[in-house]
Amino acid sequence: MKKLFPTSTAGSLPKPLWLAEPETLWSPWKLEGQALVDGKRDALRISLQEQLTSGIDIVSDGEQTRQHFVTTFIEHLSGVDFENKKTVRIRDRYDASVPGVIGPVSRQKSVFVEDAKFLRTQTDQPIKWALPGPMTMVDTLYDDYYQDRKTLAFEFAKALNEEARELQAAGVNIIQFDEPAFNVFLDEVNDWGIEALERATEGLTCETAVHICYGYGIKANTDWKKTLGAEWRHYETTFPAIQKSSINIVSLECHNGRVPMEVLSLLKGKKIMVGAIDVASDTIETPEEVAATLREALKYADADKIYPSTNCGMAPLSREIARQKLQALAAGAEIIRKELAD
Numbered sequence: 001m002k003k004l005f006p007t008s009t010a011g012s013l014p015k016p017l018w019l020a021e022p023e024t025l026w027s028p029w030k031l032e033g034q035a036l037v038d039g040k041r042d043a044l045r046i047s048l049q050e051q052l053t054s055g056i057d058i059v060s061d062g063e064q065t066r067q068h069f070v071t072t073f074i075e076h077l078s079g080v081d082f083e084n085k086k087t088v089r090i091r092d093r094y095d096a097s098v099p100g101v102i103g104p105v106s107r108q109k110s111v112f113v114e115d116a117k118f119l120r121t122q123t124d125q126p127i128k129w130a131l132p133g134p135m136t137m138v139d140t141l142y143d144d145y146y147q148d149r150k151t152l153a154f155e156f157a158k159a160l161n162e163e164a165r166e167l168q169a170a171g172v173n174i175i176q177f178d179e180p181a182f183n184v185f186l187d188e189v190n191d192w193g194i195e196a197l198e199r200a201t202e203g204l205t206c207e208t209a210v211h212i213c214y215g216y217g218i219k220a221n222t223d224w225k226k227t228l229g230a231e232w233r234h235y236e237t238t239f240p241a242i243q244k245s246s247i248n249i250v251s252l253e254c255h256n257g258r259v260p261m262e263v264l265s266l267l268k269g270k271k272i273m274v275g276a277i278d279v280a281s282d283t284i285e286t287p288e289e290v291a292a293t294l295r296e297a298l299k300y301a302d303a304d305k306i307y308p309s310t311n312c313g314m315a316p317l318s319r320e321i322a323r324q325k326l327q328a329l330a331a332g333a334e335i336i337r338k339e340l341a342d
């Protein structure tokens with residue numbers, strides 16, 4: 001984008017209460033059949049409108065058409081058994097009942113392509129679309145078939161690549177892969193995680209992004225964060241290899257956490273989506289607080305590489321709080337634009 005400090009979100013936004021239980025992560029749908037299809041479209045329209053009126057430059061579907069950022073994609077693959085779920089430990093942090101891989105995985109049909117085409121008809125702004133990353137997918141189910149995390153990750157990467165190419169053809173400008181697992185399995189990230197991610201982006205000419213955060217503001221995550229010590233240095237381990245990769249944009253958590261901002265200097269040449277909004281708190285950031293985070297980022301990254309964003313998705317927040325946080329993000333970015341123009 002030509003505009004300096006174009007604003008965006010990391011991904012999800014709250015759903016309307018007629019579509020899913022509010023302020024609840026991964027809430028089941030309240031509608032069925034055609035009413036659900038229509039309801040998701042209407043929610044997408046509203047979510048887009050709220051982003052635009054709040055001053056968000058790079059818009060998304062707000063993830064209104066999916067229940068879960070990983071399993072909704074996995075539901076469209078063959079070789080996965082959703083009937084016999086098992087409880088596994090997710091990211092070494094919390095137990096969840098998840099589907100299992102019982103045969104070769106492959107993408108049977110497109111997952112989000114029709115939604116992306118619809119979003120494209122609704123706006124001329126740049127569109128970012130989020131997909132799960134291969135490592136995070138591996139970590140969100142059990143595997144009775146390949147029994148090897150790397151092998152399974154590359155199979156998922158193939159399926160993701162097929163989807164990504166169709167999203168690009170549908171007019172998506174940035175395809176983002178969500179890899180919260182990159183902040184947990186640090187050795188694996190460097191061994192095969194980034195390679196699997198690059199496999200997922202093979203042949204794409206649109207921009208590519210990876211979102212690496214410390215998770216949604218749910219209790220399991222906030223409890224985990226308390227154990228991480230005074231400084232969170234996970235990014236330091238993985239950014240050198242990400243910097244060398246073909247991924248264009250890195251989305252990370254920077255506000256209210258304990259990430260030392262100097263890690264940004266490890267991403268030289270990359271665009272950086274700087275998380276300047278805390279998604280684990282109902283307190284609305286002031287524009288000045290957002291500006292302060294961006295000013296700090298400017299010490300370690302060039303102005304034309306900084307994209308103000310949220311730490312993570314805002315699905316669990318109330319709609320009113322999410323809206324005010326988006327407005328604060330846009331206002332904070334505007335403060336910095338004016339400062340640099342003076």
Ligand SMILES: [Zn+2]
Nearest residue numbers: 213215312313
């Ligand atoms: Zn996140």
